[in-house]
Amino acid sequence: DQQVKQNSPSLSVQEGRISILNCDYTNSMFDYFLWYKKYPAEGPTFLISISSIKDKNEDGRFTVFLNKSAKHLSLHIVPSQPGDSAVYFCAVISSGSARQLTFGSGTQLTVLP
Amino acid sequence: DAGVTQSPTHLIKTRGQHVTLRCSPISGHKSVSWYQQVLGQGPQFIFQYYEKEERGRGNFPDRFSARQFPNYSSELNVNALLLGDSALYLCASSQGQGKGNEQFFGPGTRLTVL
Numbered sequence: 001d002q003q004v005k006q007n008s009p010s011l012s013v014q015e016g017r018i019s020i021l022n023c024d025y026t027n028s029m030f031d032y033f034l035w036y037k038k039y040p041a042e043g044p045t046f047l048i049s050i051s052s053i054k055d056k057n058e059d060g061r062f063t064v065f066l067n068k069s070a071k072h073l074s075l076h077i078v079p080s081q082p083g084d085s086a087v088y089f090c091a092v093i094s095s096g097s098a099r100q101l102t103f104g105s106g107t108q109l110t111v112l113p
Numbered sequence: 114d115a116g117v118t119q120s121p122t123h124l125i126k127t128r129g130q131h132v133t134l135r136c137s138p139i140s141g142h143k144s145v146s147w148y149q150q151v152l153g154q155g156p157q158f159i160f161q162y163y164e165k166e167e168r169g170r171g172n173f174p175d176r177f178s179a180r181q182f183p184n185y186s187s188e189l190n191v192n193a194l195l196l197g198d199s200a201l202y203l204c205a206s207s208q209g210q211g212k213g214n215e216q217f218f219g220p221g222t223r224l225t226v227l
Contacts (some may be wrong), residue, residue: 004155036218043117043203043218044156089155100146100169101216103155 003027004092006104014112019077021107023090026071030092033066034101035075038087047088048075080111115139117206117219125225126194134189134222138206144168145187146216147179148203156203162187163209191224199226 005024013019021035031052036044050057050064050073057064063076073090087108091101118137126132138145144163148156161169162181176192185206191198201223205216 006155041220043205043220045218046215049215091155100158100161100171101148101156102158103148105153105155 002105003030004090004102004104006090006107008107009105010108010110012110012112013080015082016079019075019080019084019109019111021075021077021088021090021109023073023075023104024071025073025092027092027094028068028071029094030102032093033064033073034091034093035062035064036089036091036103037084038089038106044089077109080109082111082113085109085111117204117217119202119204119219119222121222122220123223123225125227127227128194128196130194131190131192132194132224134191134202134204134224136187136189136204136206136219138185138187138204139217142206142208142217143185144207144209144214145181145185146205146207147187147189148205148218149173150201150203150221152200159189194226196226199224 003026034049035047038044048059048062048064050066065074087106089106090104120135146161147159150156158171160179165181179189181187201221203221205218207214207216
């Protein structure tokens with residue numbers, strides 16, 4: 001039973017436009033949320049995180065939104081750049097665990113020049 | 114500064130064999146976690162070690178074991194390999210155990226079981 005779902009396996013966006021990646025979770029015990037980016041032949045790289053006490057966190061071109069009532073997380077990338085092309089994973093941590101990350105299945109983002 | 118390193122990069126084994134994967138954390142990091150990533154899926158948590166003690170275990174059979182050494186490096190052992198163990202094995206390190214401690218991932222070890 002998947003606790004973290006990324007329903008879009010792939011997304012293509014034109015350079016300069018906004019990329020919106022979505023993630024849904026089922027467990028209300030999750031209280032810390034993260035986005036990772038993964039290039040081929042590399043490990044995942046941390047992008048941005050948000051705790052359950054917030055509904056938005058910004059870092060440069062990246063903004064994460066958290067809707068707790070809908071159990072929905074999204075990552076906005078503005079403006080999108082070709083170097084952003086990668087697999088994006090959302091990950092969650094439950095309030096009962098130390099640092100165990102539960103990942104979604106990932107979304108392949110392709111930014112077209 | 115060196116990031117998280119893992120060895121070997123690639124490995125081919127046959128069913129029934131055992132394998133040992135190694136991980137060196139970032140200098141100063143005391144926590145190491147292991148994840149399995151099967152093709153088309155996100156990484157799945159296997160173990161977490163902090164200060165040489167197991168602090169978390171995912172839903173994996175007892176064929177999977179791990180340990181952390183005094184220098185904070187870690188080994189993941191898998192016995193009686195099955196075809197389904199073919200995956201990318203990722204190691205991640207962090208300074209501490211709390212949620213604010215970012216996990217840094219290594220490039221992974223690609224294990225193929227024939």
